[in-house]
Amino acid sequence: MSRPDSPREGRLTGVGVGPGDPELLTTRALRVLHGADRVIAPTTALDAIGRAETIVRQAAPEVPIERLVFDMGASRQASHEAAAEQLLPALAAGDHVAFVTLGDPNVYSTFSSLVDALRRHVPDLSVETVPGIMAFQELASRAGVVVLDGTERLALVTALDGVADVARAIEDTEAAVVVYKGGRHLPEIARLLDKAGRSEGAVFGELLGLPGEQLKPVSEAGDQPATYLATVIVPPVRRERSDG
Amino acid sequence: MSRPDSPREGRLTGVGVGPGDPELLTTRALRVLHGADRVIAPTTALDAIGRAETIVRQAAPEVPIERLVFDMGASRQASHEAAAEQLLPALAAGDHVAFVTLGDPNVYSTFSSLVDALRRHVPDLSVETVPGIMAFQELASRAGVVVLDGTERLALVTALDGVADVARAIEDTEAAVVVYKGGRHLPEIARLLDKAGRSEGAVFGELLGLPGEQLKPVSEAGDQPATYLATVIVPPVRRERSDG
Numbered sequence: 001m002s003r004p005d006s007p008r009e010g011r012l013t014g015v016g017v018g019p020g021d022p023e024l025l026t027t028r029a030l031r032v033l034h035g036a037d038r039v040i041a042p043t044t045a046l047d048a049i050g051r052a053e054t055i056v057r058q059a060a061p062e063v064p065i066e067r068l069v070f071d072m073g074a075s076r077q078a079s080h081e082a083a084a085e086q087l088l089p090a091l092a093a094g095d096h097v098a099f100v101t102l103g104d105p106n107v108y109s110t111f112s113s114l115v116d117a118l119r120r121h122v123p124d125l126s127v128e129t130v131p132g133i134m135a136f137q138e139l140a141s142r143a144g145v146v147v148l149d150g151t152e153r154l155a156l157v158t159a160l161d162g163v164a165d166v167a168r169a170i171e172d173t174e175a176a177v178v179v180y181k182g183g184r185h186l187p188e189i190a191r192l193l194d195k196a197g198r199s200e201g202a203v204f205g206e207l208l209g210l211p212g213e214q215l216k217p218v219s220e221a222g223d224q225p226a227t228y229l230a231t232v233i234v235p236p237v238r239r240e241r242s243d244g
Numbered sequence: 245m246s247r248p249d250s251p252r253e254g255r256l257t258g259v260g261v262g263p264g265d266p267e268l269l270t271t272r273a274l275r276v277l278h279g280a281d282r283v284i285a286p287t288t289a290l291d292a293i294g295r296a297e298t299i300v301r302q303a304a305p306e307v308p309i310e311r312l313v314f315d316m317g318a319s320r321q322a323s324h325e326a327a328a329e330q331l332l333p334a335l336a337a338g339d340h341v342a343f344v345t346l347g348d349p350n351v352y353s354t355f356s357s358l359v360d361a362l363r364r365h366v367p368d369l370s371v372e373t374v375p376g377i378m379a380f381q382e383l384a385s386r387a388g389v390v391v392l393d394g395t396e397r398l399a400l401v402t403a404l405d406g407v408a409d410v411a412r413a414i415e416d417t418e419a420a421v422v423v424y425k426g427g428r429h430l431p432e433i434a435r436l437l438d439k440a441g442r443s444e445g446a447v448f449g450e451l452l453g454l455p456g457e458q459l460k461p462v463s464e465a466g467d468q469p470a471t472y473l474a475t476v477i478v479p480p481v482r483r484e485r486s487d488g
Contacts, residue, residue: 023275026377027303028267059271106384106391113393127388131381133270140350141373147350148400149357153409156398165397 009126010091012118013098014105016132017052020209022059024133032130033063036098038090042083042110043067051210051229052100065100070110077117080110084117091122102229105129108158108180135231136178139205142215145233147176152236154178159185163192170198173237183230190222198234206230253370254335256362257342258349260376261296264453266303268377276374277307280342282334286327286354287311295454295473296344309344314354321361324354328361335366346473349373352402352424379475380422383449386459389477391420396480398422403429407436414442417481427474434466442478450474 013032018024033039033056041053046067049057053065068086071079090097105111106129115127136156140147148154153175157165159182166189169177177198182189183206193199202218206227214221218232257276262268277283277300285297290311293301297309312330315323334341349355350373359371380400384391392398397419401409403426410433413421421442426433427450437443446462450471458465462476 018270021272023272024270024375026262026268026270027274028265030271031267104381104384104391106381106389107398108392108394112390129385129388131268131377131385133375133377134381137348137350137375137378140348141375144371144373145350146356148352150352151402151404151409153402153413154351154398154400156392156400158395158397160395165395169397 010094011096011126011128012087012091012115013096014109014111014115014127014129015098015100016104016109016130017055017059017100017102018133018209019103019135019138020051020055020207020213021138022055022209024138024209025055025059026130026132029130029132030060032098033060033100035096037095039063039065039098039100040068040087041065041100042070044072045069052102054210055102056100068099076113080113080117083114084121087118088121091118091125101132103134104132106131107134135180135205135208135229136233138208139203139215139231139233142205142208143203143233145201145203145235147178147233147235152176156180158182159189163188167192170196170234173198176236177234179232179234181228181230182232183226183228186218186226186230186232187222187224189232190218193218193234198237201235202232204230204232254338255340255370255372256331256335256359257340258353258355258359258371258373259342259344260348260353260374261299261303261344261346262377262453263347263379263382264295264299264451264457265382266299266453268382268453269299269303270374270376273374273376274304276342277304277344279340281339283307283309283342283344284312284331285309285344286314288316289313296346298454299346300344312343320357324357324361327358328365331362332365335362335369345376347378348376350375351378379424379449379452379473380477382452383447383459383475383477386449386452387447387477389445389447389479391422391477391479396420400424402426403433407432411436414440414478417442420480421478423476423478425472426476427470427472430462430470430474430476431466431468433476434462437462437478442481445479446476448474448476
């Protein structure tokens with residue numbers, strides 16, 4: 001694939017492939033995947049198929065996908081640095097490299113850290129992104145939850161290391177609260193919502209559109225932890241739907 | 245179009261068509277538009293083409309689109325009630341009606357108010373939605389803004405009637421702030437960001453993917469008001485990109 005005689009400049013596009021259902025790719029994402037010289041998917045091991053690859057295999061079976069290993073044993077920085085180094089030859093050869101990523105490439109994506117690592121080597125690297133449907137949008141659709149109406153607010157927080165941000169966010173009753181990366185703390189989140197009177201309409205989903213998907217009220221899901229990529233939506237408190 | 249002898253139950257699907265670029269429709273949205281018995285687009289007058297219709301005309305030119313007038317002179321409730329009444333015959337006849345909406349149908353969309361009005365007539369109406377790319381995602385992509393990384397938070401607020409929610413949200417320097425419906429108050433938003441030291445990296449966009457689109461730093465856009473559908477992204481304060 002290397003083209004040492006090519007005068008083209010390499011470029012990199014982060015392509016959001018949505019949360020799981022291959023039907024949630026956009027036309028723009030499909031066009032980029034079909035037009036790129038190389039399509040790269042993150043994985044934890046060369047013989048393991050990551051989630052983004054699973055989605056692209058279904059949405060665009062004719063597109064060859066190469067795996068790029070992010071070593072979960074190494075530090076985050078070392079892992080991204082090693083991954084970046086593997087992409088440098090293709091970019092130096094002038095290839096258009098598409099990197100597929102779950103959800104949206106500008107929202108909690110490995111893609112931005114990979115770009116940081118690459119720019120330490122190629123400061124003026126040409127980078128673009130293609131937006132993708134985020135997990136909470138698919139959860140709202142599947143669960144029939146109106147996330148925001150009128151002048152309501154949204155707080156999108158994580159609960160990777162604890163539920164402090166969730167506790168703070170749910171104090172605002174006019175805000176919908178979306179929690180990402182909170183699977184491990186799901187029982188604690190369920191208790192918090194219950195105590196704050198925010199359980200009504202709160203839904204939990206994981207692996208939507210992928211094998212093993214789950215979707216249920218948080219009040220029925222809080223008895224055990226869920227996966228890293230679990231999503232929770234807590235709708236705003238709506239006493240009576242004002243429509244005037 | 246009425247099928248009085250049909251045993252089917254009518255159903256309604258809210259289809260998100262994204263912010264403007266017809267390439268941002270998902271495969272699922274296109275499938276629903278092609279399969280529905282009727283595709284309805286909101287408009288302010290029968291002889292005016294709304295933005296959602298403009299997008300669908302390009303993304304799926306072969307799909308016939310019917311316009312549904314939302315009377316901007318009437319109260320919101322009266323306007324939705326009148327629109328709902330026009331859809332009732334098709335739903336009673338068992339049609340699958342697709343209603344197209346800018347962005348995502350569960351985030352600040354007319355669709356949820358239309359459903360409320362319809363359910364006053366048909367309490368058990370079957371309703372589904374198809375998620376759509378939101379304006380801020382396209383703005384982030386086009387402007388090269390990483391919205392969220394690590395454990396950063398997002399506050400999505402409106403500024404329709406004033407900038408109080410914006411002022412509160414930007415106090416949290418670890419939060420990205422997205423402002424919708426704030427075009428009229430753009431100069432005031434620009435001043436707020438400047439005063440709070442949050443101007444760096446803040447971008448403004450309107451009509452992205454549609455004729456007349458604008459995209460610039462807020463600091464250069466704050467000299468006059470923008471349209472109703474303007475979007476602002478204020479990234480979190482990032483002293484030094486932590487990657488460890």
